[in-house]
Each structure stands twice: as structure tokens, then as C-alpha cells.
Amino acid sequence: MTEFSLPPIQTTARDDAVLKALAGFVMQEALGPGQKLPTERSLADRLKVSRNTVREALTRWEGLGLVERRQGSGTYLKAAVSLDMLHMPLTLAGGNDFTGLMRTLEIRRALEAEAAALCAVRAGKADIAEIERKLDIMEEAFRTRAGMSSEEDWEFHQAVYRASGNPLFEQIIAAMHELFHRFWEHPLGVRDFGHASFPYHRTIFECIAAHDPEGARAEALKLIATVEDDLKRGAAKLKLSDRK
Amino acid sequence: MTEFSLPPIQTTARDDAVLKALAGFVMQEALGPGQKLPTERSLADRLKVSRNTVREALTRWEGLGLVERRQGSGTYLKAAVSLDMLHMPLTLAGGNDFTGLMRTLEIRRALEAEAAALCAVRAGKADIAEIERKLDIMEEAFRTRAGMSSEEDWEFHQAVYRASGNPLFEQIIAAMHELFHRFWEHPLGVRDFGHASFPYHRTIFECIAAHDPEGARAEALKLIATVEDDLKRGAAKLKLSDRK
DNA sequence: TGCAGAAATTGGTTGGACCATTGGACCACT
DNA sequence: AGTGGTCCAATGGTCCAACCAATTTCTGCA
Numbered sequence: 001m002t003e004f005s006l007p008p009i010q011t012t013a014r015d016d017a018v019l020k021a022l023a024g025f026v027m028q029e030a031l032g033p034g035q036k037l038p039t040e041r042s043l044a045d046r047l048k049v050s051r052n053t054v055r056e057a058l059t060r061w062e063g064l065g066l067v068e069r070r071q072g073s074g075t076y077l078k079a080a081v082s083l084d085m086l087h088m089p090l091t092l093a094g095g096n097d098f099t100g101l102m103r104t105l106e107i108r109r110a111l112e113a114e115a116a117a118l119c120a121v122r123a124g125k126a127d128i129a130e131i132e133r134k135l136d137i138m139e140e141a142f143r144t145r146a147g148m149s150s151e152e153d154w155e156f157h158q159a160v161y162r163a164s165g166n167p168l169f170e171q172i173i174a175a176m177h178e179l180f181h182r183f184w185e186h187p188l189g190v191r192d193f194g195h196a197s198f199p200y201h202r203t204i205f206e207c208i209a210a211h212d213p214e215g216a217r218a219e220a221l222k223l224i225a226t227v228e229d230d231l232k233r234g235a236a237k238l239k240l241s242d243r244k
Numbered sequence: 245m246t247e248f249s250l251p252p253i254q255t256t257a258r259d260d261a262v263l264k265a266l267a268g269f270v271m272q273e274a275l276g277p278g279q280k281l282p283t284e285r286s287l288a289d290r291l292k293v294s295r296n297t298v299r300e301a302l303t304r305w306e307g308l309g310l311v312e313r314r315q316g317s318g319t320y321l322k323a324a325v326s327l328d329m330l331h332m333p334l335t336l337a338g339g340n341d342f343t344g345l346m347r348t349l350e351i352r353r354a355l356e357a358e359a360a361a362l363c364a365v366r367a368g369k370a371d372i373a374e375i376e377r378k379l380d381i382m383e384e385a386f387r388t389r390a391g392m393s394s395e396e397d398w399e400f401h402q403a404v405y406r407a408s409g410n411p412l413f414e415q416i417i418a419a420m421h422e423l424f425h426r427f428w429e430h431p432l433g434v435r436d437f438g439h440a441s442f443p444y445h446r447t448i449f450e451c452i453a454a455h456d457p458e459g460a461r462a463e464a465l466k467l468i469a470t471v472e473d474d475l476k477r478g479a480a481k482l483k484l485s486d487r488k
Numbered sequence: 489t490g491c492a493g494a495a496a497t498t499g500g501t502t503g504g505a506c507c508a509t510t511g512g513a514c515c516a517c518t
Numbered sequence: 519a520g521t522g523g524t525c526c527a528a529t530g531g532t533c534c535a536a537c538c539a540a541t542t543t544c545t546g547c548a
Binding site: 059060065085104115118168169171175 | 411
């Protein structure tokens with residue numbers, strides 16, 4: 001085993017420097033998700049900083065979801081780490097569930113429309129075929145189960161984001177999606193939620209297949225509008241039933 | 245017989261409990277952004293935990309951008325804190341090259357346009373006045389220094405995002421902005437970068453003041469287009485000078 | 489009154505100690 | 519061979535008591 005190149009830290013901004021050194025180490029060793037990284041004591045020793053400082057740095061990564069600590073076992077990578085990562089902590093605070101959901105929807109509206117338009121410009125034959133496949137699966141699920149299936153629906157949208165040629169769309173909207181679903185514990189009581197959005201999936205696809213960006217953008221906007229509508233109806237019902 | 249669902253038992257969660265207690269304290273005292281919260285020593289004393297534990301908890305909040313620590317001074321709130329916050333740390337990989345920057349710009353185009361449109365709908369008199377103030381400052385800086393000042397420019401845009409009524413816009417674009425600036429520390433060699441975007445700031449403002457969402461969206465799109473142009477010119481120059 | 493320097497305050501770092509959990513090694517018994 | 523028990527070293531979690539560095543506040547002199 002060769003000696004790791006972990007040069008000692010230099011001056012102030014210790015924990016930040018520790019993170020940078022660690023990121024470099026992870027890249028150098030080509031560590032991937034699930035793999036274990038050195039123990040805190042070992043890191044403290046090799047970086048010539050105290051264990052507490054190492055811990056503060058790791059706490060940051062843990063908060064960012066990059067790393068998982070298991071007492072008695074070790075610290076494990078949860079995601080790919082590189083030096084040029086961009087961390088974007090989103091906090092959705094204040095307000096009730098409804099305003100939180102509407103806020104994520106506003107972001108999604110902006111990104112969904114742009115992604116659909118970009119996709120219409122850039123999608124190749126293979127991309128279009130893949131999107132159509134997801135669309136068929138979704139429509140089949142809609143028929144057999146007589147309702148929207150959020151799983152297959154999400155697969156379709158992801159295919160569109162991927163074909164947009166910009167992976168950032170998928171990453172950000174995936175975060176929004178998770179945020180959305182974390183609110184979703186109390187399903188608002190709208191039985192056929194998302195029902196109205198169904199037809200627009202195919203119209204979006206047709207615009208993409210026809211390489212019509214403005215059409216795709218317009219259809220995407222209509223789709224989001226139906227979801228917002230459902231949300232408002234749900235909120236209204238909730239308000240009624242909440243009467244005391 | 246299916247197995248009973250056995251949720252993982254929870255043994256120790258000190259720092260998490262500390263955060264919950266702190267959030268409760270902040271709400272109870274009605275502390276807002278900018279205000280100072282108790283010293284680490286005081287918190288450790290009152291919560292009957294060690295200062296290290298308090299520090300780990302505060303490190304988490306700092307990583308989430310909720311709090312700012314100033315050595316010698318104290319720890320200050322940077323955002324509203326409530327018990328029902330949702331945190332969604334998003335880490336984007338890659339993007340320190342030209343294509344990466346273009347990708348962030350595509351995201352920014354989508355969000356900037358939507359934020360401007362929303363702002364035109366929702367901005368109140370106070371918001372509009374604030375935006376105009378930032379605009380005046382920016383234009384003044386432009387005249388005196390004969391060039392775009394990224395600092396004042398950014399202030400203007402932030403004011404617009406804030407007036408959009410959806411804090412997520414500011415959070416996401418702030419991350420994009422940071423990525424952008426991290427890159428052109430090594431300036432692309434375009435001397436008057438952003439020069440072309442200057443006039444659109446005022447046109448955007450005028451559309452917002454006139455409550456014209458579609459106009460604001462169109463002007464915002466034009467602004468981003470000029471930045472993309474600058475970026476492409478810079479990349480072309482870079483490519484030339486990189487010849488070996 | 490004004491201001492430079494001392495003193496107190498506060499976050500940042502260190503080193504060492506102990507606790508709780510984990511996982512493997514080893515062993516006795518079936 | 520397999521099952522369960524015990525022990526032990528490794529590892530993260532917490533605590534303590536200092537000291538360092540940046541900032542703020544106070545103090546006393548000019």
C-alpha cells in the first residue's frame with residue numbers, strides 16, 4: 001500500500017482546508033459511494049489537526065448528505081465527491097404546506113418549461129424513442145389503474161430532463177420532487193390528483209418529436225397549471241374541513 | 245405473517261435535540277435575521293451539554309446557511325428559523341469549464357425569466373422602490389467606474405428575486421452565482437464583460453414597475469442572452485490563446 | 489473630549505479522556 | 519456444523535479544560 005499524499009494543513013480556515021484535502025484524497029483514491037473513508041483519528045493524525053476539527057469538517061459533509069457516520073463502524077461516502085462540487089442548501093421555511101408546495105411548483109414551472117423547450121431543440125432520435133417508451137408505459141398504467149401513477153409520470157419527466165442535454169435540470173428538479181413529496185404525507189384529499197395533467201404528457205411529447213420548442217414550452221406550462229389547480233382545490237377542501 | 249415493521253431504534257441524537265431546542269428558543273424569543281443568538285458557552289451551559297456538541301449543531305446550521313459565525317463577535321441569524329423547516333441540500337457536480345457555465349446559464353435563464361415575471365405581478369410599492377434604489381446605485385457605479393460592477397449588479401438581481409415572493413429563487417440562483425464567480429476569478433479575458441447587459445436592467449425594472457409580467461420576462465431573456473454572448477466570445481478568445 | 493491601549497468577550501483549535509456501539513474473534517455447548 | 523455467549527479492539531459521540539485569534543468594550547491618559 002502506497003502512502004497517501006495528505007499534506008498537512010497550512011493556516012486559518014482549518015476545517016475548510018480539511019474538507020478540500022479530504023475531497024482531494026477521495027478523488028485520488030477514486031472512492032465511490034458506499035466506500036469507507038479513513039477514521040477520524042487517522043485523518044486528524046495525518047492532516048496534523050485535532051480530531052475536533054476533523055469532526056467539524058465531517059459534520060458539514062454529513063449535513064450536505066455527502067457522508068454517513070456509523071458509530072462503532074466508520075464514516076462512509078454516500079455520494080460522489082469532487083473538488084468542483086457546488087453545494088446548494090435549500091430551506092423551505094415558514095408558511096403552511098400549501099405555500100411550500102406552491103413555491104416548489106413555481107420553480108418547477110420555470111425549469112420544466114425551459115427543459116421541454118431545450119429538449120425539443122436537442123433531442124436526438126434515440127432520446128425521442130426513449131421518451132415515447134416512457135410515455136407509453138405511463139399511459140398504460142393510467143388505463144389499467146384508472147388514474148395517474150406518480151411513479152411512471154416521474155419517469156417520463158426525467159426522460160425529458162435527460163434529453164435536454166443539461167444534467168442540472170434533472171438534479172434540481174429531482175430535489176424539488178423530493179421536497180414536494182415530503183410535503184405529501186397528508187395527501188390533501190384530492191382523489192384524482194394529477195388527472196387533468198394526463199393529456200398534456202402526450203402533447204408535450206409530440207412537440208418534442210416535431211422539434212417545436214415553443215410548442216413544448218406552452219404545453220409544459222399548461223401541464224403545470226393543471227397541477228397548480230389541483231393543489232388549490234385540495235387546499236380549499238382542506239380549509240373547509242378544518243373549520244372548527 | 246408479515247414481519248412487524250421495526251423502525252430503527254433511536255438511541256442518541258444529542259446535537260439534533262440541541263438544534264430543536266435552539267429553534268424553539270429562536271421562535272420563543274421571536275428572533276429574526278441579523279439578530280444575535282446566545283454565545284456557545286451560554287448555550288452549552290443552559291442546555292447542559294458540552295460546548296463541542298453545541299458547536300456541532302451550529303456547524304450544521306452554518307452549513308445550511310441559516311447562521312453566520314463571527315469570531316470575537318458572536319453568532320447571528322441569517323434567515324428566519326422555524327421548527328417546520330425543510331432542508332434539501334443539493335450538490336451539483338462538475339461545471340468548472342465552459343460547458344458547465346453554459347449549463348448554469350440555462351438554469352439561470354429559466355429562473356430569471358420566471359422570477360422577473362412573478363415579480364411584475366406581485367411586487368408592492370415598497371419592493372419596487374427598493375429595486376429602483378438598487379438600480380440607481382448600479383447605474384451610478386457603471387458611470388463612475390465606466391463598466392459593470394458585479395457587486396451592484398448582483399444586488400439588483402437579488403432585490404428582484406426577493407420581490408418575487410418565493411425565496412427558493414434567490415437560494416438557487418445564489419448558488420449559481422457563486423459557481424459563476426468561482427470560475428471567472430481567472431477572468432476570461434473579456435474586458436467589458438457584462439457591458440451589453442447594462443441597459444436591460446432598467447427595462448426589466450420598468451416592466452416590473454408597470455406590472456407587465458410578459459414584458460419583464462422578455463427583457464430578462466434578452467439580458468441573459470447578452471451574457472451568453474459574452475461567455476461565448478470569452479471562450480473563443482480563450483481557445484485562441486490556448487494554442488500550443 | 490478624543491483616542492490609543494488594556495481588558496473582557498466570543499468563536500476557533502487543541503489534546504486528552506471516557507462512553508456507546510459495532511463487528512470480529514474465540515469459545516462452550518448442542 | 520451450527521448456535522449462542524463472551525470478550526475485545528476499533529470507531530464515532532460526548533465531554534472537559536485549556537489556549538489562540540478576532541472583535542468589542544472599557545479605561546485612563548493627553
